[in-house]
Amino acid sequence: xxxxxxxxxxxxxxxxxxxxxxxxxxxxxxxxxxxxxxxxxxxxxxxxxxxxxxxxxxxxxxxxxxxxxxxxxxxxxxxxxxxxxxxxxxxxxxxxxxxxxxxxxxxxxxxxxxxxxxxxxxxxxxxxxxxxxxxxxxxxxxxxxxxxxxxxxxxxxxxxxxxxxxxxxxxxxxxxxxxxxxxxxxxxxxxxxxxxxxxxxxxxxxxxxxxxxxxxxxxxxxxxxxxxxxxxxxxxxxxxxxxxxxxxxxxxxxxxxxxxxxxxxxxxxxxxxxxxxxxxxxxxxxxxxxxx
Amino acid sequence: xxxxxxxxxxxxxxxxxxxxxxxxxxxxxxxxxxxxxxxxxxxxxxxxxxxxxxxxxxxxxxxxxxxxxxxxxxxxxxxxxxxxxxxxxxxxxxxxxxxxxxxxxxxxxxxxxxxxxxxxxxxxxxxxxxxxxxxxxxxxxxxxxxxxxxxxxxxxxxxxxxxxxxxxxxxxxxxxxxxxxxxxxxxxxxxxxxxxxxxxxxxxxxxxxxxxxxxxxxxxxxxxxxxxxxxxxxxxxxxxxxxxxxxxxxxxxxxxxxxxxxxxxxxxxxxxxxxxxxxxxxxxxxxxxxxxxxxxxxxxxxxxxxxxxxxxxxxxxxxxxxxxxxxxxxxxxxxxxxxxxxxxxxxxxxxxxxxxxxxxxxxxxxxxxxxxxxxxxxxxxxxxxxxxxxxxxxxxxxxxxxxxxxxxxxxxxxxxxxxxxxxxxxxxxxxxxxxxxxxxxxxxxxxxxxxxxxxxxxxxxxxxxxxxxxxxxxxxxxxxxxxxxxxxxxxxxxxxxxxxxxxxxxxxxxxxxxxxxxxxxxxxxxxxxxxxxxxxxxxxxxxxxxxxxxxxxxxxxxxxxxxxxxxxxxxxxxxxxxxxxxxxxxxxxxxxxxxxxxxxxxxxxxxxxxxxxxxxx
Numbered sequence: 001x002x003x004x005x006x007x008x009x010x011x012x013x014x015x016x017x018x019x020x021x022x023x024x025x026x027x028x029x030x031x032x033x034x035x036x037x038x039x040x041x042x043x044x045x046x047x048x049x050x051x052x053x054x055x056x057x058x059x060x061x062x063x064x065x066x067x068x069x070x071x072x073x074x075x076x077x078x079x080x081x082x083x084x085x086x087x088x089x090x091x092x093x094x095x096x097x098x099x100x101x102x103x104x105x106x107x108x109x110x111x112x113x114x115x116x117x118x119x120x121x122x123x124x125x126x127x128x129x130x131x132x133x134x135x136x137x138x139x140x141x142x143x144x145x146x147x148x149x150x151x152x153x154x155x156x157x158x159x160x161x162x163x164x165x166x167x168x169x170x171x172x173x174x175x176x177x178x179x180x181x182x183x184x185x186x187x188x189x190x191x192x193x194x195x196x197x198x199x200x201x202x203x204x205x206x207x208x209x210x211x212x213x214x215x216x217x218x219x220x221x222x223x224x225x226x227x228x229x230x231x232x233x234x235x236x237x238x239x240x241x242x243x244x245x246x247x248x249x250x251x252x253x254x255x256x257x258x259x260x261x262x263x264x265x266x267x268x269x270x271x272x273x274x275x276x277x278x279x280x281x282x283x284x285x286x287x288x289x290x291x292x
Numbered sequence: 293x294x295x296x297x298x299x300x301x302x303x304x305x306x307x308x309x310x311x312x313x314x315x316x317x318x319x320x321x322x323x324x325x326x327x328x329x330x331x332x333x334x335x336x337x338x339x340x341x342x343x344x345x346x347x348x349x350x351x352x353x354x355x356x357x358x359x360x361x362x363x364x365x366x367x368x369x370x371x372x373x374x375x376x377x378x379x380x381x382x383x384x385x386x387x388x389x390x391x392x393x394x395x396x397x398x399x400x401x402x403x404x405x406x407x408x409x410x411x412x413x414x415x416x417x418x419x420x421x422x423x424x425x426x427x428x429x430x431x432x433x434x435x436x437x438x439x440x441x442x443x444x445x446x447x448x449x450x451x452x453x454x455x456x457x458x459x460x461x462x463x464x465x466x467x468x469x470x471x472x473x474x475x476x477x478x479x480x481x482x483x484x485x486x487x488x489x490x491x492x493x494x495x496x497x498x499x500x501x502x503x504x505x506x507x508x509x510x511x512x513x514x515x516x517x518x519x520x521x522x523x524x525x526x527x528x529x530x531x532x533x534x535x536x537x538x539x540x541x542x543x544x545x546x547x548x549x550x551x552x553x554x555x556x557x558x559x560x561x562x563x564x565x566x567x568x569x570x571x572x573x574x575x576x577x578x579x580x581x582x583x584x585x586x587x588x589x590x591x592x593x594x595x596x597x598x599x600x601x602x603x604x605x606x607x608x609x610x611x612x613x614x615x616x617x618x619x620x621x622x623x624x625x626x627x628x629x630x631x632x633x634x635x636x637x638x639x640x641x642x643x644x645x646x647x648x649x650x651x652x653x654x655x656x657x658x659x660x661x662x663x664x665x666x667x668x669x670x671x672x673x674x675x676x677x678x679x680x681x682x683x684x685x686x687x688x689x690x691x692x693x694x695x696x697x698x699x700x701x702x703x704x705x706x707x708x709x710x711x712x713x714x715x716x717x718x719x720x721x722x723x724x725x726x727x728x729x730x731x732x733x734x735x736x737x738x739x740x741x742x743x744x745x746x747x748x749x750x751x752x753x754x755x756x757x758x759x760x761x762x763x764x765x766x767x768x769x770x771x772x773x774x775x776x777x778x779x780x781x782x783x784x785x786x787x788x789x790x791x792x793x794x795x796x797x798x799x800x801x802x803x804x805x806x807x808x809x810x811x812x813x814x815x816x817x818x819x820x821x822x823x824x825x826x827x828x829x830x831x832x833x834x835x836x837x838x839x840x841x842x843x844x845x846x847x848x849x850x851x852x853x854x855x856x857x858x859x860x861x862x863x864x865x866x867x868x869x870x871x872x873x874x875x876x877x878x879x880x881x882x883x884x885x886x887x888x889x890x891x892x893x894x895x896x897x898x899x900x901x902x903x904x905x906x907x908x909x
Contacts, residue, residue, distance in 0.1 A: 002687035008768075009695055012775060016703075019779070028783040028808060031801040039719075046716045053706040060673055060702050067680040068695065071616065074684045083877040083884050085682030089622030093678070094671070098625075101670045108713060109663045113656060115715040120652035156478075156571065206570040207472040207479075208582060210647065210722060214788035214801065217719040223649045224471050224582045225565025241799055245722040245790045247465045249472060249479035250386040253793035 002072045009068055013061035017054070031214050035240065036233045039217035041115050049108060056101075125231055126197045133196035136264050138171050139164075145174035148229060149192060151201045154209035154222040157251035159242065161186045163271055172271070175201070177227075184274040190242060191270045194261035197233040210246035213259055221246055234261030330429035331860055335436050336415030337753060340746075342439060343407040344827060350398035351820045355813075356383060356391040358777075362806075362813035364795045386480045388794040390450075390461025393481070397446060397466045397489065401496040404734060405596070406439065407742055408603040409503050409538070413531045415753065417507055419851035419858065420528050422516025422867035422889075427509035428502075435502035442495035449488035453481060462489040465792065467589060470563035470582045474555045477571040487556060490549050497546045500538050507535035516850065516889075518869030522627070523888070525849050525873040526620065529627050530606025533634045537595045537602075541638070545592035548585060555580070586648055590641035598637045600734055601701075602630055604741035605672060608694045610873070611748050612676055614847045615691040616683025617884050619874035622675045629668035629675075636665045646717045655714045662712035669705045673698060684877075689763035690845075693744030696771055700736030704729055707782065722792075725785025731778045743767065743826065750833065751840030755856040758833040766825040773819025777812050784808065846885045848873050853889040865889075 023029050034040040073079065117124040130147050137149075151162040164173040165182025173182060192198045202211050204222035212219045213232065220230045234240065244255035262270070329335065359368055360383040367380035383391070414432065418425055426432045449462050463481030464473040472478045473486050511532045515524070524532075551562040563585045566578035613620045620626060642650065642658035676698045685691050707729040711717045720726065743766070750758045784805055789796050796802045843852040850867050851858075867889045875886035 005687045005692060009699060012699070012771075016775075016779060019783075023783050023786075027787075027804050028780070029786055031788050042715050042719055045713060046710070046719070049710055049713055049716060053709060056670075057702060057706055060677065061699065063674075063677045064680075064695070064699060064702075067677055067683070068685070071680055071683050071685040072687070074682075075686070079684075083879070084617040084684045086619065086877045086879055087621065087682065088619050088874070089625070089675070089678065093674075094622050094625045097674045098667065098671055102664075102667050105663045105666055105709075106660075108709065109660045112659065112713045112715050116652065116655055116659070119715065119718065120655065155569075206568055207475075208469050212722070212790065214719075219647050219718050219721055221648045224568055225578075225580075226583075226649050228649045241801060243790060243799065247389070247469070247472065247792045250384075250389050250463055250481075250794075252389070253385065253790075253795050254798060256798060 002075065006065070006068045006072050010061075010065040013057065013065075017058065020054075034215070034217050035235050035238070036216040036218070037235070038115065038119060038233065039215075042217045045112055045115060048111070052104060052108065122229065125199070125229075129197045130199055130231065133193055133198055136196070137193060137268055139174060140167060140171040141174035146177070146199075146201070148175045148199045148201045150190065151175060151203065151227075152190060152211060152222075153203045153205050154211070154244065154248070154255075155205040156207065156249050157244070157255040159188050159190065159211075159255070159257045160205070161190050163274070166271070166275060172268070184271055184278060186274060188242075188257035190257065190259045191267055192232075192234070192259070192261060193264050193267045194234045194237045197231050199229055199231040202228045202230055207248050208246050209244045209248045209255070212243045212245035213240055214243065215240045216259075219245055234259075237262050237266075328433065330425075330433045332414045332418050332426045332429065332432055333753070333858060333862075335432055336411050336413075338436050339406050339410035339414060339439075340412075340753075342436075342443075343403050343411055344830070346398055346402040346443070347407075348823060348827070350395055350403055351823060353391050353395035353398065355816060355820055357388065357395060358809075358813040358816045359383060360388055360391075360794060361796070362810040364797060383794070385794040386463060387461070389463035389465075389479070389792070390481055390485075392792060393462050393465050393489075394446070394450065397462075397492070399734075400466060400596070400600070401493060402439070402443065402446070404600045404738055405496070405500060408600065408738070409500065409507070409531065409534060410436065410439070412527075412603060412607060412742075412745055412749070413503060413507055413534075415749065416527055416851060417510055417531055418514070419752070419854060419862055420525050420849050421511060421514065421519050422850045422853075422863065422869065423510060423514035424861045424863070426506045427514060428506050431502045432506050435499045435506070438495050438499040438502070442492045442499065445488045445492035445495060449485040449492065452488065453485035454483040462486045467593070468552070468585075469589075470552065470555070470580075470585050471565075471568060471570065471576075474552060474563050474585075475568070475570050475576065476556065477573050487553070490553050490556075494546060494549050497542055497549070501542055501546075504535040504538035504542070507531055508539065511535075516867045516869050519850070519888075520869075522624070523869055523872045525606070526609035526623070526626055526630070527603065527606040529630055530603040530609075533630050534599050534602045537599050537634050537637065541592045541595040541599075544588055548588035548592075551588075552585065583645070583648060583650060586645050587641070587650075590644045591638075594641040594644065595634070595637045597730070597733070598633055601738050602634065604697065604738045604745075605630065607745045607748075608676065608697045608741045609679070610847075610849065611690050611744055612679050612694045612698075613874050613876060614748075614845055614885075615688065615694065616680050616685045617876045618679055618681075618683040619872075619876055620675070621678030621681070622671075623872065623874060625671055626675055629671045632668040633665060636661055636668070640665060643712055643717075646714045647721050659712060659714045663709060666705060666709055666712070669701075673702055673705070688747075689758075689760060689767055690744045690748045692764065692767050693740045693747070696740040696767070697737050697744065700732055700740060700774075703779075704732030704736055707732065719788075720785050722790055723785040724781040724789050724791060727791055728778050728781030728785060731781070736774060736778065740771075743770070746826075746830070748845065749851075750830075751844045752851055752854075752856050752858070754834055755840055756833055757838045757840050757844065759829050759837055762825055762829040766822055766829065769822035769825070770819055773815045773817075773822060776815025777819060780808050780812050843887070846883070848875060848885055848887050850888050853887060 034043045153160040163184040164175045165184055202222045204224055209222040218232050240259040242257040242259045367382050461481050462485045463479045476483050554560040555562055561578040561580040563582050564578040564580045568576045609620050640662040642654050643662040646655050747758050789802050840856050853867050854863050869888045870892050873888055877884045878886050
């Protein structure tokens, strides 16, 4: 029976590793390649930790399996009269297996700093690239104005999106902190230029929510009372999923929206369309029979 | 409360008359269970029985969650009839939020913390240090009885939420972040149900605090002669450090709980910022900060994670050493690493808040401290493996559960590194990866340790063995069901499936995870039903199994020096400690164990080093 248990404990880690190797093929892995440069760096860090942890996992589980097999031999009838090894431990071993993990762990910690700083620390944001992107969509702003191109406000259970409106000369206004009469609004539909870092301001109107773009590996809580800047950069012109990741009430699961990354022209055209829809009072409309 | 010297005397003699009547009656303790008692052993068993019942309740709640994830919006079979509000027993989203909230609440506050600190802490601490009882027996009894109002309050939150209803229940998660938990209009479960929930948590807090004070005082003051700090079994070290953690961290949660109650009832605004528009109601007044709750909550609840695992680590160390017939490998590093985990545990709470919007510079400091927690954890794992190394293990239920503890703790510990690394945490935060991680630590490690501990100390509690065959079957099914349920959660997390979603399949990129979820639900059901074997084994062994003597495992601890079950006052022969608890297979001794209380033979040369200053009475 003891051999059965030895095999039992050796079998599970093996199965685990096998399952993880098979998972990407079975679709139980990341939802596609990271769709943003920062997301790709997050994935790289994930794989780095995965490799280190896999080595540690296999090492420790193999060590455990070895001592179990050894122990099983030592309880065979011919070895029964012998006492177990009387050892209170080894100072050298303790030092070795403290120092090596410590070095590895500190390496992991410090190696991650850059990506984190770039994601969240304002002074490390790719400012220049953002300014270029804003110039491309023809936004007229002073250095004091926000770099954000949209404000995303979470509420139970939808995402309200506020864009700046247009000046009379056709250029895009900067996004103001407070709502402006010319602002443009959309619900559950975030459009932004692709292939450039763009910033949005994240707020919530009621409880805590979390802005989650799984394909871009971006997540940020929307905290009552705070306006949090986040920047993102979609690699491709494509529609991505936008979810809420922080429990926000019974309808948490259905806070579904989309994020459309598109060309600069399409983005401006989308804003123009929003403007037309919002300013349309339909007073002068000819009655269209087919519409009714 | 007796002094150290008095303990040795009174333990043996004052209560001697009572002993012999009780020793043979293996049901004596059980008979006393339903009644008021200030005996630490009775209180421990009261805690144990309560937590086992609560474990079944918490497990049933989890199965409700799993049902919805495997068969979304389909009516629950059989038990569905008990939920008349949703026709046929459909898991509505409101009900779903309540299910996972209460699953976590019950499992954390009513199962894991009380089973370790309450049940085993109470039962073992005086026995293992050679005391006749806790320092404050009355306070100790109260620590159990305060659990009952907590259970009542949690029960009320199930059924009373602005009126009686089957679909009531707090729906803000066990973390209860404001504003969801602070503003009544925020969610269907944010009314009275949330209030009851807070009352329940407060009561559990009182219970833990009473235990914590008791454990610290008892361990510091009431050790038997010769029981120096570095001769204490690691179980006692685990319990002691846990008690210290609780004493320092718990008041913060209790204070936060009162602040939240004040926000809800008195109109204060600790946690509610101004200008919120909740559920189309007028803007709230405020000036508070929801992040404050997160800081206060996690300042307790992160150390609570260690409260939920340190005693288990201690118990596993003792059991592994005994079952392998070997001294624990590296006793001092084990003690220091327990202390290091606890110390670091206080400065890592912010890793729950990496993406919460707190100052990003804090993210970096919390990342380093969090990652460094892996270090003492790794030292412990290596030492456990070292303990089995060269041992002669007996592959019984206890040993199997302990090996499962080590094996599962490795998985849980390593997956912790992923979320300690902030950039990776950006993606996996609030996904099932987190759920996988903490179930590996809390169920995979802690509960396996508890299962092992139940089998190990059952003979001491009731004077009889639990059935080995049923125990192994329970272990086998639980281990397979556990891994089948929780390992795939890592994959769900990597696939980006968020936690707390009543219907993840609303999102196209998660649709293909349905079969995996169904597999996990079947595994969870297997695991859930396996627990009936444990309960059955526990009950039937009281009547029908082999009787156990004083020291059925040939173990060294002081608790095996007392009769099984111990009478009132614990020790019929005064316990005096001559050596550390891990002298297994010593070449200086004939048998392969050398109890702490065994009087050294006069001829032994090293005697002068090991003889305590205080001679036995």
